[in-house]
Each structure stands twice: as structure tokens, then as C-alpha cells.
Amino acid sequence: MDFSLIIGIVLGFGALLFGFSHEGGSLESLQAISSFIIVFGGTIGAVIASFPLHDVLQAIRGVIASFKVPHSGTTEQIINKISTISSAYRKDGVVALDAALQDSDLNKEEYLLLKEGLILIQEMLDPEDIQYVLDADIRSYKQKKMTEIRVFESAGGFSPTMGVIGTVMSLVVVLGNGFGDPAELATSISTAFIATLYGVGFANVIYLPIANKLKGVMKRSLVQKELIVDGVCLISKGSLPRTIENELSLYHQAFPDGQKRYRKGIEN
Template sequence: MDISVVLGIVISFGALILGYTLEHGILSSLFLLSPFVIVFGGTLGAVVLSYKLTDILSAFKSLVGTFFNKSMGNPTKVIEKITFMADACRQGGILKLQELINDSELNDDEFLVLKSGMVLALDMKSDEEIQYALESNIRVYTAQKQLEVSVFTSAAGFSPTMGVIGTVMGLIQVLSNMTDAASLTASIGVAFIATLYGVVLANLVYMPFASRLKGVLKRQQILREMMTEGICMIARGESSRSIENKLSVYYQLFPHGDKKYKEGIEK
């Protein structure tokens, strides 16, 4: 699992709990089932009402992938594959791609854009036509992923409102049972737990989830742009060294990329 996920959870929730206990708050008073049911259940219902179930499931699947770095992409692997293809085509012509297109690895989602470009190159399309087709592919991919991001940004918008609704419901219950004035103050405090849950879930769960997906989307867009540029350069007959030198600039957008970028331009 990505260590940043664990650190983020520990730091954010740890800070809240520590701050509350430093003010001599009773920790058990923060954990109540009914406000959580109202806030989480209401938010979930609003999201389900707003999106297709397939989009919601796809968003959660993509999110889980970010926890284990399955969606981050590997620019080194992409560049190595492109330069290998470039060498093969320089030696045997563009039709050499026909032998390489059956590589099972190209069926992975990570390389589908590259495979599509190879098919277009084999059809003797110009590099402008290849670029236009692959950029359309990237636009469709981006639109789908932005929809997944919006699932969590919508949840972040609904959650505080559901917290307020839960608090209002709690206050109605409190005010309808005012016979015991001594317990009135404590009951009002309990009613505001729903607002706390709504704000915490929005800012420490849903928005960070959306931000993780945005980061992955940006890197996946870059990888697809790398593949688009790479296959267009192959179609133009450029050398593998020239291709690697030009594509190495993209390393800077990935973890530990500066070193790889310098290595790429020094070749």
C-alpha cells in the first residue's frame, strides 16, 4: 500500500483526536452511531441518485488502485517499449510493427493507446492522422476519469449538508423533550456530532480521495501523450535515441523523475 495513505489517515485523524483530548474532551462522546448513519447514509443515497451505479463502482475501483500504486503508470517502461519498437522499425520498416503488435502486454490498459497507434501506423496513416485519432482517445479517457473524480467531489458537497440535517433532527428531538433541563446542554452537544461527521468526512475522506484520483488522471494523461508522441515519431522514422531524448522530459512529472530526465537527455 502507498505509505502516503497510511500517513495521511494517521496524521489527520490523529491530530483531531489529540486536539480534542488536550482540551479534556471525552473521546467516547465523539463516536455515535445515529449521526454517522444519517450523514454517511444520506450522502451515499445522494451520490447514488446523482450517478449511474456503474460510474460509482468504477470510481471506487480506481480509488483502490491508487492505494496500491496500480494506476500510477511507469514512464520508464513506456519509453523502453517505444524505443524498442523504433529500433525494430528502423531495421525492418514500419511493417515490423505487425510482429510486435501481438505482444500480450499491449493488451493492458496502460498500453492500449500505444497499440491503437500501432494499428493506425500499419494502416499507413500519416503522423497527423495518428495524432488526431489518439488525442480523441485521450479525451474520451479523460472525460470518463473526470466523472469518477466528480463522484467524490459530489460526496464532499453533500456530506456537510447531511451533517446539518442530522444536527437539525437532533435539535428537534432535544427541544421536544425539554422536561429535564439538566441534560439539555449535553443533548445539544450530541446533536452537533452530525455536523462534525459531515465536515470531517468531506474534508478528510471525500476530497482527499478526489485529489488522489486527479493526480492519477494527470499522470495517466501524460503517459498517453507520451505514447501518442512516440508512435508519431516512429511513423516519421525517427531514431530510438532521438525519441528517448524527446520523451525523457516527461520523467519530471513522476516520482524520482529528475534523475531519469537527466539520464535521458545525456544519452
Template sequence: MDVLSLLGIILAFAAIVGGNLLEGGALGSLFNGPAALIVIGGTLAATILQTSWPILKRAAAQARWVFVPPYINVQDGIDKIVDWSLLARKEGLLGLERLSDNEPEPFARKGLQLLVDGAEKETIRSIMEVDLDCREQRNLDSARVFEAMGGYSPTIGIIGAVMGLIQVMTNLEDPDSLGTGIATAFVATIYGVALANLLFFPVASKLRGLVKERSMYEEMIIEGLVAIAEGENPKSTELRLQGFLQ
């Protein structure tokens, strides 16, 4: 669990609610069903319209990375690659076959299988980089979904505010209701701007960072596989891969 992500969301919305209370506003004034329906529904509708189903489905699945990011430990990865290198020097590349069958990471398992099959280092690098680039692009497309939502929600919030003001203007004969009506209309703007800047854009940035971190880890795996294919000394391989440590 990423505690910082959870803490960030709690602090963001607590700041809005707390600031409203300190200014003397009522808590109930921030809650408006029609405004929420317009902003959330309109934002989702616009995002669905511009996004294909596979990307939308992937984005929904990867949203959990904000709170439960995929496990990545560069040092563990280096240690694992060094163990592969030692085994390859002792038993040859065919000795890695049993490891490839038990490797839990699909990306690393694919690379090990290429080594076992006797692929040249250029072939290994080419195949693995295509895999990495395609996965990275798909993951970045997921982040762009949340960026799009962050772009749409403030505009939808303004639409909601204008719609609310239209309703106010149609009831000018009732002066007592004008203040309440105008305040309610602008709640939609608050929803739109707050969702964009406190949720959608931060989530997109978080996902981008995680994708970059994952891609760097997989680049390290590729370098390790190529080093093994070259027959490089395990110690030299370890020193080379330590450059990926942050």
C-alpha cells in the same frame, strides 16, 4: 501500495481523536450511530441521485487508485518506444506486428496496430487523441463523484445536528439530559465536515492528479508513435520524449 495515502488518512483521524482526548473529551462521545447513519446515508443518497450508474460504478472501482495507483513509469515508456523505433528501422513497420500482439497496455497496443496498418501520422494522432480525451473525461467524472460527496456531507451533517437539537428541545423538562443531547447532536456536524475535508476532497484531488499523470503518459505514447510513423531517428525520438520526464 501508496503508503502516503494510508498514512494521511491515519494521521487525519488520529488528530481528531487525539485532540478530543487532550481536551478532556471521552472517546465514546465521537461515536454516534444515528449521526453516522444520517451523514453517510444522506451523502450517499444525494450522490447516487445526481450520478449515473456507469459513472458511479467507475468511481467505486477507481477509489482503490488512492492506495494502489496504476503503474506508470515514464522512463520505461521511453525505453519501450525507442525499442519500437529501432525495430521499425530494421524491419519496417510490419516488424511491429508481433509486438502489438504481446503489448499489455491496450492504448499502446492500439497505436502499434495503427502503425502496422500503415496509417498516416495525422490519422494516428487524431484517433489516439480521441481515445485519450474520452478516457480522461470518464476518469475525471469519477473524481467529481468524490467532490460531490465532499460538498454534500457538511450540509447533511448540519441537517443531522438540527434533527438532534429538535429532539433535545422536545425534552426540555429534563435538564440533566440537555448537555448530553446537544453534544450528541453536534457529532453529526463533525462527521460531515471531517469526511468532506479529510476524506472526500483529498480523494478527489488524488484521483485528479493520477488522471493527469496517466494522460501525460499517454500523450508521450502518441508522440512516440507519430515519431515512428515519420521515420524519425530513434535517438531524436528519445530526446524528444525525455521532455515528459518530471
């Protein structure tokens, strides 16, 4: 599990609140329900108006799934499984694939593409045809993930604008009530700018970081999927398990702790 997103958001807001308090501001003065409703509600409404509801819900599910990001440990497991299947395939041919497809691990998210690839090998397709079909799956996956990313990037764009709208609305109300006590007027004007603060804060501490998080998860998932495509094609060509391990070990380098695993893979 990866909780860096939550940790980052908490630290971001914590730093902002600490800085505001350190400058002499009162945290209670930041509580403005009307500003929150205008900024948050307006942003959500604009996003829903911009995307099909299915895409918005899918984006939320994508954020939840991002807590389980691909890492090089999982990549190592995939390489080992591909190597094992390759060894059995060289020995027993297509019959070995029947046994491999019974493995419950292939029903897990990270192995579904491998399962599809083994089925294509069973159907006696050429490696080039197998790669074409699996690459199409990868393109579909990337398109879906890019939609999730655009949802939060759009929220990051709408939020500051909604903040400005909220501030303007508050100023209209304040100035419309006339120029009374200067101190009270100054307080009302400062309160009006809380909406702008909300809009910019939500965009840069929540929405845009989430979009960047989803980009990182997508890139690493694409690395694993490309690894699987190469592995399946090597299996279909009858490559030696050791050759497969060496070639696929290159993919370890796409992950933070992958360099060590890469060296381990080519030295074994």
C-alpha cells in the same frame, strides 16, 4: 503501490481524535450511530441520486486503482519500449510491428494506447491522423476520470450539509422533550453537534482528499498517454531511436523523481 491516501486519512483522523482528547473530550462521546447513519447514509444516497450507479461504482474502482499510480520508472520503461520498436520499424518496416504486437506487455493498462497506435501505423495512416485518433482516446479517458472525481467532490459537498441536517434533527428531538435537567440538556445538545462533526470530518479527511488523489493520478496518467502519442507519431515518421529517447525524456520531469531520469535520458 502507493498507500499515501490511506496513511493520510489515518493521520488526519488520528490528529483530530488526539486533539479532541487533549482538550479533555471523551472519545466515547463521539460514538453516535444515528448521526453516522444520517451523515454517511444521506451522503451516499445523495451521490447515487446525482450520478448513474455505473459512475458511482466506476469511481470506487478508480480509488482502488489509484493505489497503483504511474511513476517515472514506468515512464522509462515505456520510452525504452518505444525506442526498441522504432529501431525495429526502421530496419524491417511494418513487419516489425507484427512482432511488436505479440508482446504480452502491450496488453497491460499502461501500454494499451501504444498497442492501438502501432495498429494504426500498420494501417498506414498519416501521423496527423494517428494523433487525431489517439487524442480522441485520451479525451475519452479524461472525461471518464473527471466523472470519478466529481463523484467524490459531490460527496464532499453533501457530507457537511447532511451533518447540519443531522444536528437539526437531533436538536428538534432534544427541544421537543422539554427543558428538564440543565446538565442533561447540555449533554444532549452537545451530542446533537456530533452529526456536524461527522459531516465536516468525512468531507475534509475522506471525500475531498480522495478527489484530489484521483486528480493527481489522472494528471500523471495523461502525461504518459501524451508521451505514447508523441512516441507513436515519431515512430510513424521514421525518427531515429535516439531522437525519440531525447524528445520523450522531457516527460520524466512531470514526476517527483523524474528530473534525475530526464538528465540520465539526455546524457546517454
